[in-house]
Amino acid sequence: MANLESFPPLFRQTTNPKTQPNDPDEPTKWNPDSDPLLPVIDLQCLNHESLGAACKDWGLFRLVNHGVPTTLLSQIQDHAKKLFSLSFESKQALFTTPISYFWGTPALNPSGVPLSGGHQNINRLEGFNVPLSQLSQLEAEDPMLFTFRPLLEEYGGHLARLATTLCEAMAKTLKLDPKQSESCLSISTGLVRIYRYPHCSSNDHAWGMDVHTDSSVISILNQDEVGGLQVFKDDKWFPVKPISNTLVVNLGDMMQAISDDEYKSVKHRVKVNEHEERISICYFVFPADGGVIRSSKYKPFTYSDFRAQVQQDIKTHGFKVGLDRFKRGETLLE
Ligand SMILES: O=C(O)CCC(=O)C(=O)O
Ligand SMILES: [Fe+2]
Numbered sequence: 001m002a003n004l005e006s007f008p009p010l011f012r013q014t015t016n017p018k019t020q021p022n023d024p025d026e027p028t029k030w031n032p033d034s035d036p037l038l039p040v041i042d043l044q045c046l047n048h049e050s051l052g053a054a055c056k057d058w059g060l061f062r063l064v065n066h067g068v069p070t071t072l073l074s075q076i077q078d079h080a081k082k083l084f085s086l087s088f089e090s091k092q093a094l095f096t097t098p099i100s101y102f103w104g105t106p107a108l109n110p111s112g113v114p115l116s117g118g119h120q121n122i123n124r125l126e127g128f129n130v131p132l133s134q135l136s137q138l139e140a141e142d143p144m145l146f147t148f149r150p151l152l153e154e155y156g157g158h159l160a161r162l163a164t165t166l167c168e169a170m171a172k173t174l175k176l177d178p179k180q181s182e183s184c185l186s187i188s189t190g191l192v193r194i195y196r197y198p199h200c201s202s203n204d205h206a207w208g209m210d211v212h213t214d215s216s217v218i219s220i221l222n223q224d225e226v227g228g229l230q231v232f233k234d235d236k237w238f239p240v241k242p243i244s245n246t247l248v249v250n251l252g253d254m255m256q257a258i259s260d261d262e263y264k265s266v267k268h269r270v271k272v273n274e275h276e277e278r279i280s281i282c283y284f285v286f287p288a289d290g291g292v293i294r295s296s297k298y299k300p301f302t303y304s305d306f307r308a309q310v311q312q313d314i315k316t317h318g319f320k321v322g323l324d325r326f327k328r329g330e331t332l333l334e
Contacts, residue, residue, distance in 0.1 A: 006088060038062055042065050043166075048169055059265060060231050080194045094145065097137065106212075110307070124272050133189075160187045183287060195209075208271065211232070212268070227240075227241055230269050253323050257293050287302075
């Protein structure tokens, strides 16, 4: 059981969260026992047809035979657990650029500072934001950080390989012209978020992460055995139960736009566990800042236009509007 000192003060009460409003749809639309057969993609014998179907129908799939060593997956999980178990104050002090520590919201500005819109719900999570291309700048005097860095570098290398292979295959499946597919992924934008979701015994309405879609091209998740991730399909929520040594890939908004809505940026959320904390490690990758995304459904835009709009919406409305802001022929209220 985690020491409560390591939790951000607001999470130290593990019995009565009251951090989020009730979701009226929740009881009818959620069946915790239903275990859907999520698509499984085997990277060693990549079947483009199955990949295309998974991206269209779900926007999410399990990835097996990915070639990331099992020991690396568990080492990084173990290391993250140790870092999170430090006191809240030490975590705030320990992480300096380029790594940042955050809690209560996953919405950060490009420098890794939490965006506070004032109206957001508090999400029951804390995390470290690691922009991979800046890891060499990390002055890791602390021994725990010193040993974490090479693990993150090795992990980042593997995830960059996975993202490149998958996006190339998706571009082929979508028959994108080579120019468009080139600008759709910039590996140097890769970042890792490491999350801990503190447990909460009355967890009915305690969300580790609210419903959202990712802004990325793709996101690749390494979750521990606790579970809690849910995915939305056909108007229902389904659990994405953990399977060891298997990664979960989900498509983000940029892939939906690049594919002209053929592929889905899938809605998902994280429920906190009643008894145990949960650790997950997510890799996100984006298009190059200045690369223009052209499609028939959206006005031409760059990822930096998109990011700026998301940040603006979070500040003014407390939530992300997302791709709807860029649809052709639509004028949304400011
Ligand atoms: O922790 C997870 O399982 C999911 C995290 C997530 O959805 C995100 O960071 O966007
Ligand atoms: Fe997400």
